[in-house]
Amino acid sequence: MYLYNLTLQRSTGIVQAVHGNFSGSKLQEIVVSRGKVIELLRHDPNTGKIYPVLSIEVFGVIRSLMPFRLTGGTKDYVVIGSDSGRIVILEYIPSKNQFEKIHQETYGKSGCRRIVPGQYLAVDPKGRAVMVGAVEKQKLVYILNRDAQARLTISSPLEAHKSNTLVYHMIGIDVGFENPTFACLEIDYEEADMDPTGEAAQKTQQLLTYYELDLGLNHVVRKYSEQLEEHANFLISVPGGNDGPSGVLICSENYITYKNLGDQPDIRCPIPRRRTDLDDPERGMIFVCSATHKTKSMFFFLVQTEQGDIFKVTLETDEDIVTEIRLKYFDTVPVAASMSVLKSGFLFIAAEFGNHNLYQIVHLGEDDDEVTFSSATPIEEGDTFLFVPRALKNLAMVDEMDSLSPILTTQIADLVNEDTPQIYTLCGRGPRSTLRVLRHGLEVSEMAVSELPGNPNAVWTVKRHIDDEYDAYIIVSFVNATLVLSIGETVEEVTDSGFLGTTPTISCSQLGDDALVQIYPDGIRHIRADKRVNEWRTPGKKNITKCAVNQRQVVIALTGGELVYFEMDPTGQLNEYTERKEMSSDVVCMALGRVPVGEQRCRFLAVGLADDTVRIISLDPNDCLSPLSMQALPAPSESLCIVEMGGTEAKEETGETGTVGGLYLNIGLQNGVLLRTVLDTVTGDLSDTRTRYLGSRAVKLFRISMQGSEAVLAMSSRTWLSYTYQSRFHLTPLSYETLEYASGFASEQCPEGIVAISTNTLRILALEKLGAVFNQVSWPLQYTPRRFVIHPESSNLIVIETDHNTYTEETKQQRKQQMAEEMIEAAQEEEQELAAEMAAQFLNEDRPESVFGAPKAGAGMWASVIRVLNPINGNTLQKISLEQNEAAHR
Numbered sequence: 001m002y003l004y005n006l007t008l009q010r011s012t013g014i015v016q017a018v019h020g021n022f023s024g025s026k027l028q029e030i031v032v033s034r035g036k037v038i039e040l041l042r043h044d045p046n047t048g049k050i051y052p053v054l055s056i057e058v059f060g061v062i063r064s065l066m067p068f069r070l071t072g073g074t075k076d077y078v079v080i081g082s083d084s085g086r087i088v089i090l091e092y093i094p095s096k097n098q099f100e101k102i103h104q105e106t107y108g109k110s111g112c113r114r115i116v117p118g119q120y121l122a123v124d125p126k127g128r129a130v131m132v133g134a135v136e137k138q139k140l141v142y143i144l145n146r147d148a149q150a151r152l153t154i155s156s157p158l159e160a161h162k163s164n165t166l167v168y169h170m171i172g173i174d175v176g177f178e179n180p181t182f183a184c185l186e187i188d189y190e191e192a193d194m195d196p197t198g199e200a201a202q203k204t205q206q207l208l209t210y211y212e213l214d215l216g217l218n219h220v221v222r223k224y225s226e227q228l229e230e231h232a233n234f235l236i237s238v239p240g241g242n243d244g245p246s247g248v249l250i251c252s253e254n255y256i257t258y259k260n261l262g263d264q265p266d267i268r269c270p271i272p273r274r275r276t277d278l279d280d281p282e283r284g285m286i287f288v289c290s291a292t293h294k295t296k297s298m299f300f301f302l303v304q305t306e307q308g309d310i311f312k313v314t315l316e317t318d319e320d321i322v323t324e325i326r327l328k329y330f331d332t333v334p335v336a337a338s339m340s341v342l343k344s345g346f347l348f349i350a351a352e353f354g355n356h357n358l359y360q361i362v363h364l365g366e367d368d369d370e371v372t373f374s375s376a377t378p379i380e381e382g383d384t385f386l387f388v389p390r391a392l393k394n395l396a397m398v399d400e401m402d403s404l405s406p407i408l409t410t411q412i413a414d415l416v417n418e419d420t421p422q423i424y425t426l427c428g429r430g431p432r433s434t435l436r437v438l439r440h441g442l443e444v445s446e447m448a449v450s451e452l453p454g455n456p457n458a459v460w461t462v463k464r465h466i467d468d469e470y471d472a473y474i475i476v477s478f479v480n481a482t483l484v485l486s487i488g489e490t491v492e493e494v495t496d497s498g499f500l501g502t503t504p505t506i507s508c509s510q511l512g513d514d515a516l517v518q519i520y521p522d523g524i525r526h527i528r529a530d531k532r533v534n535e536w537r538t539p540g541k542k543n544i545t546k547c548a549v550n551q552r553q554v555v556i557a558l559t560g561g562e563l564v565y566f567e568m569d570p571t572g573q574l575n576e577y578t579e580r581k582e583m584s585s586d587v588v589c590m591a592l593g594r595v596p597v598g599e600q601r602c603r604f605l606a607v608g609l610a611d612d613t614v615r616i617i618s619l620d621p622n623d624c625l626s627p628l629s630m631q632a633l634p635a636p637s638e639s640l641c642i643v644e645m646g647g648t649e650a651k652e653e654t655g656e657t658g659t660v661g662g663l664y665l666n667i668g669l670q671n672g673v674l675l676r677t678v679l680d681t682v683t684g685d686l687s688d689t690r691t692r693y694l695g696s697r698a699v700k701l702f703r704i705s706m707q708g709s710e711a712v713l714a715m716s717s718r719t720w721l722s723y724t725y726q727s728r729f730h731l732t733p734l735s736y737e738t739l740e741y742a743s744g745f746a747s748e749q750c751p752e753g754i755v756a757i758s759t760n761t762l763r764i765l766a767l768e769k770l771g772a773v774f775n776q777v778s779w780p781l782q783y784t785p786r787r788f789v790i791h792p793e794s795s796n797l798i799v800i801e802t803d804h805n806t807y808t809e810e811t812k813q814q815r816k817q818q819m820a821e822e823m824i825e826a827a828q829e830e831e832q833e834l835a836a837e838m839a840a841q842f843l844n845e846d847r848p849e850s851v852f853g854a855p856k857a858g859a860g861m862w863a864s865v866i867r868v869l870n871p872i873n874g875n876t877l878q879k880i881s882l883e884q885n886e887a888a889h890r
Helices: 190-194 199-203 809-826 829-844
Strands: 016-020 029-033 037-043 050-057 062-068 077-082 086-093 098-106 120-123 129-133 139-146 152-154 165-173 181-188 206-214 219-227 232-237 248-252 255-259 267-270 287-294 299-305 309-318 321-332 336-342 346-351 356-361 372-374 395-401 407-413 422-427 434-440 445-451 458-462 473-477 482-487 491-493 507-511 515-520 523-527 533-537 544-549 553-558 562-568 574-576 587-592 604-609 613-618 627-632 637-650 657-669 673-679 686-693 700-706 709-715 719-725 728-733 741-745 753-758 761-766 774-780 785-790 797-804 862-869 876-881
Touching: 016 062, 016 336, 016 346, 029 062, 029 336, 050 098, 062 120, 077 120, 086 152, 098 152, 129 165, 139 206, 181 232, 190 199, 206 232, 232 287, 255 321, 267 321, 267 372, 287 336, 299 336, 407 785, 422 785, 458 507, 458 753, 507 544, 515 544, 515 553, 533 574, 544 587, 553 587, 604 637, 604 657, 613 657, 627 686, 637 700, 637 709, 637 719, 657 700, 657 709, 673 719, 700 741, 709 741, 809 829
Parallel strands: 120 165, 165 232, 458 741, 587 637
Antiparallel strands: 016 029, 029 037, 037 050, 062 077, 077 086, 086 098, 120 129, 129 139, 139 152, 165 181, 181 206, 206 219, 232 248, 248 255, 255 267, 287 299, 299 309, 309 321, 321 372, 336 346, 346 356, 356 395, 407 422, 422 434, 434 774, 445 761, 458 473, 473 482, 482 491, 507 515, 515 523, 523 533, 544 553, 553 562, 562 574, 587 604, 604 613, 613 627, 637 657, 657 673, 673 686, 700 709, 709 719, 719 728, 741 753, 753 761, 785 797, 797 862, 862 876
């Protein structure tokens, strides 16, 4: 065994997100780091959903992540700073669906050390160099280039060390094709270190330092350094060359400042604050993250404050000299760790806490009536602009990715009496906190449920033509009848399909390009596209007991264990093979695989017999119906399914990981066990059997399609899905009630759905969150939850929630009342009426704190509640609010 670790579910919090064209196509993708996992996300512009394409465990800590593209290149690479003491450059290879390591250069010791680079990364916008920085002292610059075969090359590191220096942030400046330049936010602590009184530390100012890589002399020089007035927390690079004026935007406490070398004067603009904000008025305001959007004709920045308000920032220029910074309130979203504006017009928010969101940018905020704040507006030092936050106007949320980050505490218990325990976990921070109930299984979206006139025993879907994208009919079989439903805008019964309605159906399928076949106890009905019907009747008093069909072949088992084989000829006629095969005992179940692309037939037939064996029989014309291999079973078989699956799987015995692709025979047993056996595509031999207990009922198997490849739905007392996802096998239960029979279903609204029957209902289901191990239900909380206990008699949860720097509801109302009175008092006599209206509006407005954030009350202010919660329906049975500055602690 070579297991490093086994996690129930990969981490869901995102530390950093970057976007680019990593697969070299026009599609923009997002690469996210989840601590020790790197993941590639792709956005589907048609559905608006964002889905993971690849997820890789790196067995280390990803400290920083940046995309870059070589000049003239068509795809982006990813450079990673980690705790390995190495710079790693990855390229995504779409054909293999994996990241390949292009370069891995060692420069320091391993571990997150303060003087070993890796904490900061900055890339030259033209992709010519990358700077790797440590928290203290060390900086290295690597030159990126191409060799004769156009492969990426990397130079030896060039040092740009400066002792007694701490780094806050680092970016590459867009200087066109001049020498690559990097800007760093630094502080020199030498004097502060020597001064025991601490005065020097108070007076030390931050530095903005430019480092230039001289490509001619092949070394890095410290080109320029300047002291900053306010304490800054990060920098934004401004497009340069032909695209813009170049330079940097410095985001500091209460101000955003534009700086550039040369004749450019500093342009400084205050950060707007919310009007009638309950926050402590002495508290400074900072921007926490940004995203740049650039086209050939324009560029703008979206920057977000720590309250979640996004501002659109534009620069006014006069011949490459910036004259004005303009800010305009855009929208309010959860506070992000990273923001990415995709060229397709979407904004991805990797939230600091709670779920991550994808928004469509509906408007660019140009034609609305929001006030534009300008650095040119005369305003006294210390004053700022005021705005009123509102509901989303320029953004529309289109997708949400579940995130449990941060998990504060967890307990496992079966409070709902489902046999399988649930995981109860407290997540989040402040007003975005939640209690989440996790259940093992895939989340099922119920698209439609309709009652049927009786209890059916089987269901199938068929297309009219092989090239059709969507299914045309749903066929439902009852004990003594068959119902055919047409799929369109609505699902309606039809009588002219050619199917025999007065008999139960054993199986049906599309045959050839445009024909259908119905197998019923007394024969086979071949329905041509022009509604001509060919019938084959069973001989004597025999009936068809079992059958297996695909698009070109039909195999039936008659009473007594006799096999009859039919194959479609080039004219579309269904022909019986001259010989029949007598099996040694009764046939219990049968299966055929799909016809491989470019071939005439599936070469193997799997037959389960009453003597507890499974036999593989050849359908090759040279040795048709001759036995190839046999496998004894521990219990009688119930159903068989041959599927072609591929993926990377850890081999249990050796710990090796290899690509496993090929045919698999799935065997469902009557004792609730599923066997998966490798079926050799040449010899038909069965090998490498894996076993899994699924439930207390006999296992029925159904082949469906998931993400364009074959998957198996296994039904026992629970329904399970066996599928490959991101090159790995998964066998996961569905979090849904017991089903009895199913088939794949494709329609315009549900391209990869499932149609299933449960008692007397027909259900159309969709599985969207493939790869997830748990599905979750979320109940909102008021403050950050700290701990919970389960009440043993009632199974209710008792949760304590506590936040520092927060008002209680009562204090909040008192403060609002006080501010409303101050508004009226401050107004002139002629403005009294207007002020009273504004005060009343302020008192009545309700801003949900889960969206707009909770006001910060100041140090030493505590708010707390004790809540009794029903975990089944999420109802709060009792909530005890503690007084201001009382805190419930665990």
